[in-house]
Amino acid sequence: MFTLPNDTALDILWNTMEQDLNRRCSSVGAGVMGYSLCDLTTGKTAKFQEQVVFPTASTIKIAILLAVATKVHAGQLDWQSRYNTAGLPKVGGSGILSLLRDPVELSLWDLSSLMIALSDNDATNACIDLAGMDYVNSLLSSLGLKKTLLRRKMMDGEAVLRGDENVSTPEELMKLVSMIEKRDGIPDAVCKDVLTILSLEKDGAFTQGLPPHVKRANKPGGLDHVAVDAGLIYLRDRTVALGVMACFVEEKPTETVADLIRTAYRYLNLISECTEYGRA
DSSP states (O other): OOOOOOOOHHHHHHHHHHHHHHHHHHTSTTOEEEEEEEETTTOOEEEESTTOOEEOGGGGHHHHHHHHHHHHHTTSSOTTOEEEGGGSOOOOSSSSGGGOSSOOEEEHHHHHHHHHHSOOHHHHHHHHHHHOHHHHHHHHHHTTOTTOBOOSOTTOHHHHHHTOOOEEOHHHHHHHHHHHHHTSSSOHHHHHHHHHHHTSOOOSHHHHHSOTTSEEEEEEEEETTEEEEEEEEEOSSOEEEEEEEEESOSSOHHHHHHHHHHHHHHHHHHHHHSOTTSOO
């Protein structure tokens, strides 16, 4: 009779990690949290409520950045083109452009960098206009990401009341950053530029949950009772893609997501530092 082989110590540790992460997702009070994690080196995964649709908050800006970069390398936009902020509506929220009294001139590269590093909403809306909302969604669809949708500009309260929320799932956010890292269906030059900008320093759950020395490329997002972060974690001998989303969180949603990321890193770093038999 055929019998399955016994789990290795590494398998047991990976399963322990998944159980620990799942338990944390299940104990967020009245909140709902899901995640999707993939070790891109081995293909091993861990996930919980990964197909649930959540609001993306500013993490949708990964998709906007990808669309801008794709148009740049198709010759339809230019990173060096200059844009004067005098014509940009000041929508406020996160970022710096709404705080400036006088207009400034910025390149498309710098607008995109402000969108990611400072989550600047004025810069984001300019990037949406340049890429085109329909183009962002068609690009996502072409990559097989059917549940990730850009349906409104930043700080559009009327769109929110209509239910036109920007949405995704933990699984699709994980797949999006995985495809960028692996150059899966996306040109290498596009991926390099996107990863360069996603690697800029920023606040958020990845920043709170990971030690400062750990290289990462990510984009967080947050709203009242909502926190999201998705990106790549570069360990000693492997790269991990992770998407975490939470909503209906009563208190400190970003810290809740950061705790899950911190826990995942503790296991993943141990796996990275040790042999398959668990010794350094």
